[in-house]
Amino acid sequence: MDPKHPVTLTLWHNFGGQMQATMDALVDEFNGTVGKENGVILSVTSISGSASVQEKLTMIAAGDPGAPEMPDITTCYPATASILRAKELLAPLDGPFTQEELDAYLPRFVEEGRLDDGRLYVFPFAKSTEVLFVNQTLFDRFSQAVGVTLDSLSTFEGIAAASMEYYQWTDGLTPDTAGDGKHFYTADSLFNLAQVGMEQMGASLLEGESLALDHPAYRRVWQAVFEPAVRGGYAIYDGYSSDLSKTGEIVCSTGSTAGILFYGDQITYPDNTTEQVEYTVLPFPTFEGGKKIAIQRGNGLVVARSTPEKEQAAVLFLKWFTQPEQNMRFVASTGYLPVTKAAFENSMDQEIATNENVNIQKLLRTAVQVYSEYEFYIPPVFDSFNALRSSYEADFLTAAGAAREEYCALLETTEPDAAYEAAVQGRFEAFTGR
Numbered sequence: 215m216d217p218k219h220p221v222t223l224t225l226w227h228n229f230g231g232q233m234q235a236t237m238d239a240l241v242d243e244f245n246g247t248v249g250k251e252n253g254v255i256l257s258v259t260s261i262s263g264s265a266s267v268q269e270k271l272t273m274i275a276a277g278d279p280g281a282p283e284m285p286d287i288t289t290c291y292p293a294t295a296s297i298l299r300a301k302e303l304l305a306p307l308d309g310p311f312t313q314e315e316l317d318a319y320l321p322r323f324v325e326e327g328r329l330d331d332g333r334l335y336v337f338p339f340a341k342s343t344e345v346l347f348v349n350q351t352l353f354d355r356f357s358q359a360v361g362v363t364l365d366s367l368s369t370f371e372g373i374a375a376a377s378m379e380y381y382q383w384t385d386g387l388t389p390d391t392a393g394d395g396k397h398f399y400t401a402d403s404l405f406n407l408a409q410v411g412m413e414q415m416g417a418s419l420l421e422g423e424s425l426a427l428d429h430p431a432y433r434r435v436w437q438a439v440f441e442p443a444v445r446g447g448y449a450i451y452d453g454y455s456s457d458l459s460k461t462g463e464i465v466c467s468t469g470s471t472a473g474i475l476f477y478g479d480q481i482t483y484p485d486n487t488t489e490q491v492e493y494t495v496l497p498f499p500t501f502e503g504g505k506k507i508a509i510q511r512g513n514g515l516v517v518a519r520s521t522p523e524k525e526q527a528a529v530l531f532l533k534w535f536t537q538p539e540q541n542m543r544f545v546a547s548t549g550y551l552p553v554t555k556a557a558f559e560n561s562m563d564q565e566i567a568t569n570e571n572v573n574i575q576k577l578l579r580t581a582v583q584v585y586s587e588y589e590f591y592i593p594p595v596f597d598s599f600n601a602l603r604s605s606y607e608a609d610f611l612t613a614a615g616a617a618r619e620e621y622c623a624l625l626e627t628t629e630p631d632a633a634y635e636a637a638v639q640g641r642f643e644a645f646t647g648r
Contacts, residue, residue: 217253221527225256226288228264228513232475233548240540248534254527259285264513268294275301287528290516292595295336296329298516305517306333310529319536322590323553327514329595336514339536340550343508343590344406344498345580347477348466349459351491356380356465364494367466369502370411370438373399377447380465385446393622397449400458402469404439404610405603406509411435413591414504423596425606427646434501436642443614444637445630450615452607462489468498470511474549474577495576497584510590512550546574551581558585613645 229237241256249255261267267289273281275297284303298304307327311334316324319338327336346367357363360383366372377398385395401407412419417431426432442448449458455467456476462483474495481489498508515535517528534540538557545552546565552558558581566578593599617637624633 217251220249220253220255221523222255222257223286223524223527223531224283225258225531226261226267226270226285227258228261228267228289229548230260234260236544236547240535240544243540244531244534248530252527252530254530256287256531264289264291272297274298275303284518286518286520286524287515287531288518289513290336291513292326292329292336293597293599295327295514295516296595299329299331299335303519304335305519305525305528306335307337307517307529307532308334310526311533315533318554318556320553320555320558322510322592326510326592336516337532337536338512338514338553339532339541340545340548341510341512341553342470342472342550343510343581343584343588344402344410344468345471345508345577345584346466346468346496346499347455347459347474348494348496349462349464349481349491350494351489352462352465353494356383359383364496367496368499370407370499371502373466373499374438374442374447377442378445379447381446393446393625395446397458397463398447398465399442400449400451400455400464400467401439402455402467402473403603404607406511407439407468408432408435408606409593410498410507410509410591411438411501411504414500414507416505420594423598423602425602432646433642436645438501439610440614440617440638440642441634444617444621444634446618450611450618452611470549471551471577471581472512472549474573477573479573493573493576495573495580497580497588506588507591508584508588510592546578547571549574549577551585558582609645613641617641 225241227237238258241258245255268291270282271288271290271294274284295304323338323341324334327334327338329335348367360379362376362379366376380398381395385393388394409419412431412435415431415434417429419426439448443450449464451458455464455469456473458464459467459477460481462481477493479490481491500506515532517525536553538554538561541552541554541557542561542565546569562578562582566575569575621633621637624636
């Protein structure tokens with residue numbers, strides 16, 4: 215690389231809003247310092263939504279006539295990277311990084327980026343996990359009235375019990391209107407809940423490329439979600455939980471740490487009245503008796519196979535961008551987790567103390583706890599994974615929605631327990647194919 219004859223690299227990312235502003239500011243800083251000194255210029259393109267990036271990359275891999283030119287660096291998920299690697303479009307990154315350099319990163323974050331040939335292609339720059347977001351303002355009212363504590367939300371069984379109690383309590387607040395209780399919880403990804411829950415219990419949701427719904431542990435997952443959904447404690451909702459939280463429709467939810475920016479600090483109720491609220495961020499719940507395991511989420515950065523000069527320039531950026539100083543600046547305004555041990559162990563306390571966003575402060579405190587107490591689960595990579603996930607969630611929501619409707623209809627003539635048993639009769643067997 216020669217500063218007098220700079221190399222220009224194209225960089226794609228999928229960030230918008232505050233994330234885009236932070237990313238663009240860091241790239242500008244790189245271009246004006248390390249990049250300038252070494253003759254590297256990054257040209258950035260922000261593509262709205264990760265799905266759009268993955269779609270364009272898949273078109274490139276397939277050689278579609280309308281496909282854009284392959285970027286030199288891009289955000290990418292392992293599943294898409296596997297397709298690009300098969301077409302020999304990616305540069306392996308083991309060589310440019312020494313083992314000592316790789317040892318500075320969290321091992322599981324690096325491991326996720328190794329594809330089926332064992333080589334590293336997807337480099338970690340910001341990861342996320344799932345946590346429990348709790349509207350503390352709403353929860354406190356419930357807690358004071360019935361005695362449920364935050365400790366009970368550490369397990370999925372505890373959340374299920376609390377949710378059904380919450381529905382009954384809120385229903386009782388309007389004695390003249392029956393059946394208008396409020397939901398307590400929902401999950402951004404029922405599939406992730408099932409995957410991690412099974413792992414916590416020492417099992418696996420997946421057997422090869424199929425669902426292992428016949429495993430005894432899965433019945434516990436089903437029961438912990440299906441019953442409160444049917445009885446009204448859980449929202450049956452195909453969308454982001456932050457949407458329901460911002461309107462006071464739920465009290466808590468599990469979702470990605472990167473979703474923290476979407477919760478805000480205010481509820482707007484259906485009658486357009488508003489209320490200021492506070493959130494608490496707790497580690498991902500476990501199933502009773504299970505291990506502390508949470509999912510590892512987020513994409514990484516891949517480098518296109520090109521000339522040695524361009525590949526070297528791309529690696530220079532990766533190394534600079536993931537150093538603790540730059541890495542913490544990115545994650546501190548986005549809700550993502552840092553990727554190096556040094557950032558977790560040496561930089562988090564300072565960031566927590568100085569970050570102006572109270573919700574980010576809370577999130578980072580929980581991230582430190584998860585880092586020290588939890589194991590990370592990495593979902594497998596295979597072609598039909600996304601389709602399997604989508605069909606699982608759609609089928610589960612359909613089954614729960616149908617059972618909920620039947621349950622509500624039966625309540626007009628039947629007591630609740632009998633109505634529930636009738637509404638769920640045979641549904642587990644139909645769902646699991648037993």
